[in-house]
Amino acid sequence: MIITENLTKYFGQIKAVEKLNLHIVKGEIFGLLGPNGAGKTTTVRMLNTLTLPTSGRAEINGLDVVREATKVKRLIGVAPQELNLDRELTGRENLRLHGLLHQMKGIEERIEYLLKWTGLSERADSLVKTYSGGMQRRLLVARSIMHRPGVLFLDEPTVGLDPQVRRQIWDLIRNLKQQGVTVLLTTHYIEEAELLCHRVGILSHGKLIVLGTPPELKAQIGRFVVESLDDGVTNYRLFEGREEAYRFAQTRGDDVVIRESNLEDVFIKLTGERIER
Amino acid sequence: MNFYPIFLREMLIFKRRLLRIGYLFSTMVTPLLYLVAFGLGLGRGISIEGVSYLAFVVPGICAMSSMTNSYSWIATTIAVGRLHFKTFDEFQVSPVTATDIMLGEVLSGVVRGLFASSLILVAGAIFGAGFPKSPVFFPVWLLNCLIFASFGVIAGFRAKSHEDTATFSNFFIMPMAFFCGTFFPVDRLPYFIKAVLYFLPLTHASKALRASFLGQGVEIISLGIMLAVFVVCFYWGVITIRRSNR
Numbered sequence: 001m002i003i004t005e006n007l008t009k010y011f012g013q014i015k016a017v018e019k020l021n022l023h024i025v026k027g028e029i030f031g032l033l034g035p036n037g038a039g040k041t042t043t044v045r046m047l048n049t050l051t052l053p054t055s056g057r058a059e060i061n062g063l064d065v066v067r068e069a070t071k072v073k074r075l076i077g078v079a080p081q082e083l084n085l086d087r088e089l090t091g092r093e094n095l096r097l098h099g100l101l102h103q104m105k106g107i108e109e110r111i112e113y114l115l116k117w118t119g120l121s122e123r124a125d126s127l128v129k130t131y132s133g134g135m136q137r138r139l140l141v142a143r144s145i146m147h148r149p150g151v152l153f154l155d156e157p158t159v160g161l162d163p164q165v166r167r168q169i170w171d172l173i174r175n176l177k178q179q180g181v182t183v184l185l186t187t188h189y190i191e192e193a194e195l196l197c198h199r200v201g202i203l204s205h206g207k208l209i210v211l212g213t214p215p216e217l218k219a220q221i222g223r224f225v226v227e228s229l230d231d232g233v234t235n236y237r238l239f240e241g242r243e244e245a246y247r248f249a250q251t252r253g254d255d256v257v258i259r260e261s262n263l264e265d266v267f268i269k270l271t272g273e274r275i276e277r
Numbered sequence: 278m279n280f281y282p283i284f285l286r287e288m289l290i291f292k293r294r295l296l297r298i299g300y301l302f303s304t305m306v307t308p309l310l311y312l313v314a315f316g317l318g319l320g321r322g323i324s325i326e327g328v329s330y331l332a333f334v335v336p337g338i339c340a341m342s343s344m345t346n347s348y349s350w351i352a353t354t355i356a357v358g359r360l361h362f363k364t365f366d367e368f369q370v371s372p373v374t375a376t377d378i379m380l381g382e383v384l385s386g387v388v389r390g391l392f393a394s395s396l397i398l399v400a401g402a403i404f405g406a407g408f409p410k411s412p413v414f415f416p417v418w419l420l421n422c423l424i425f426a427s428f429g430v431i432a433g434f435r436a437k438s439h440e441d442t443a444t445f446s447n448f449f450i451m452p453m454a455f456f457c458g459t460f461f462p463v464d465r466l467p468y469f470i471k472a473v474l475y476f477l478p479l480t481h482a483s484k485a486l487r488a489s490f491l492g493q494g495v496e497i498i499s500l501g502i503m504l505a506v507f508v509v510c511f512y513w514g515v516i517t518i519r520r521s522n523r
């Protein structure tokens with residue numbers, strides 16, 4: 001369980017996160033969405049005990065992330081946005097060190113299992129610097145769950161991956177869902193959030209601007225979108241029902257698309273900006 | 278207490294480096310040049326304080342190389358790991374204490390310092406300088422590595438960029454390498470420089486290493502100062518690590 005109360009972080013004049021209130025329940029996969037610089041990583045780092053909040057507080061399973069940081073560290077798994085693996089070590093060594101850092105028992109069995117799970121068995125004894133980006137990302141996720149944390153932070157776990165590897169990581173996350181792990185996932189891929197998350201929150205300039213399940217949020221703005229090209233600019237119109245959307249589309253020229261609305265539309269509607277890069 | 282994984286990580290990386298000829302060569306070449314140039318070239322036939330210059334300079338170069346090797350690797354790997362590869366975040370989200378991190382890193386610096394300087398001792402022996410005559414040599418040697426490995430951790434954690442560690446090295450480590458009684462006795466310098474040098478740990482390290490190498494008595498005050506410097510630096514390092522992620 002993750003609770004934040006008015007969690008705030010300023011970097012000098014920059015308001016990275018402002019008065020964030022979240023309540024993420026056990027076993028939930030929660031998606032934090034937002035464009036670059038929205039404050040996703042800063043939020044995650046405060047919850048990971050890596051960054052001190054400027055004000056407000058946060059707790060994980062009832063433990064304060066500032067005052068009880070060491071206890072919090074035992075509970076959490078972290079896959080940061082940067083690939084911070086030890087590049088001069090092998091994949092297996094990276095996992096082994098993580099197990100030792102957490103004073104685990106049965107390290108070698110767990111390593112074998114995770115290597116198989118991530119499809120890295122064959123390359124387990126090569127140096128990480130010889131891995132592709134996708135392999136490193138998978139190893140990063142494997143390392144974050146090595147010690148079987150109950151609460152997991154995945155900061156953009158699929159950024160820059162090809163669609164196939166992205167699906168592999170999604171499968172990994174779905175597996176965790178079945179195991180009842182609480183996951184805070186950040187992303188700016190809309191599809192990813194819709195597919196994996198029970199609930200999503202959208203951050204913009206450090207503030208939480210919406211919170212809810214993907215169907216709820218889409219229902220709020222209208223379930224159908226008509227995209228039409230008017231004078232070289234794509235316009236979006238939202239509609240409650242398919243018929244309405246269809247009728248409107250007929251009044252437009254050839255360049256029209258009718259589709260179901262997505263979280264991107266929610267974000268554009270609320271901020272006028274786009275989330276995806 | 279869980280410093281082992283931190284130590285192990287450094288040792289795994291060190292082991293791979295050792296297997297590369299280039300690394301061995303580059304750690305060895307500078308001290309060996311000094312040894313050959315000063316010990317065999319410049320100092321041939323000269324005796325100083327009643328011993329051959331070679332026997333005088335071998336413990337000095339040993340002090341120097343145990344200092345630089347304990348310090349510089351640690352300082353740069355920590356700075357680069359923290360600032361560039363972010364590998365230290367992994368330690369800082371794991372349930373290890375700042376003391377664990379300090380101890381693991383310092384011990385790995387000690388291993389490197391002892392390794393590099395033991396090669397100097399071997400080379401010195403081959404050239405005819407003999408081996409340490411008093412067992413006191415070994416704890417002093419170790420203490421010297423402990424001190425400068427601790428400095429290395431502090432520099433690595435305080436650096437704002439990895440060039441910072443080189444700056445610190447140029448202004449602090451390198452002058453010590455030359456002036457702290459490594460190549461010539463401190464007594465030959467003007468009084469005010471001597472006074473400054475008295476407070477630098479390497480002055481005491483080279484004095485104590487030389488005395489024990491030659492089988493003379495080691496001044497207790499030197500050992501005391503070195504021990505005190507180590508304790509202070511170790512503690513300072515722990516505090517630096519504790520504050521570094523905030």
Ligand SMILES: Nc1ncnc2c1ncn2[C@@H]1O[C@H](COP(=O)(O)OP(=O)(O)OP(=O)(O)O)[C@@H](O)[C@H]1O
Binds near residue numbers: 015034038040041043
């Ligand atoms: N260490 C820092 N020092 C100064 N400013 C920072 C620091 N870290 C983050 N910021 C600023 O805080 C804001 C939020 O950054 P953050 O990294 O949390 O965004 P993000 O949502 O993770 O973005 P991205 O999608 O690019 O990863 C940005 O304006 C960023 O410049």
Ligand SMILES: [Mg+2]
Binds near residue numbers: 040041042
């Ligand atoms: Mg980010």
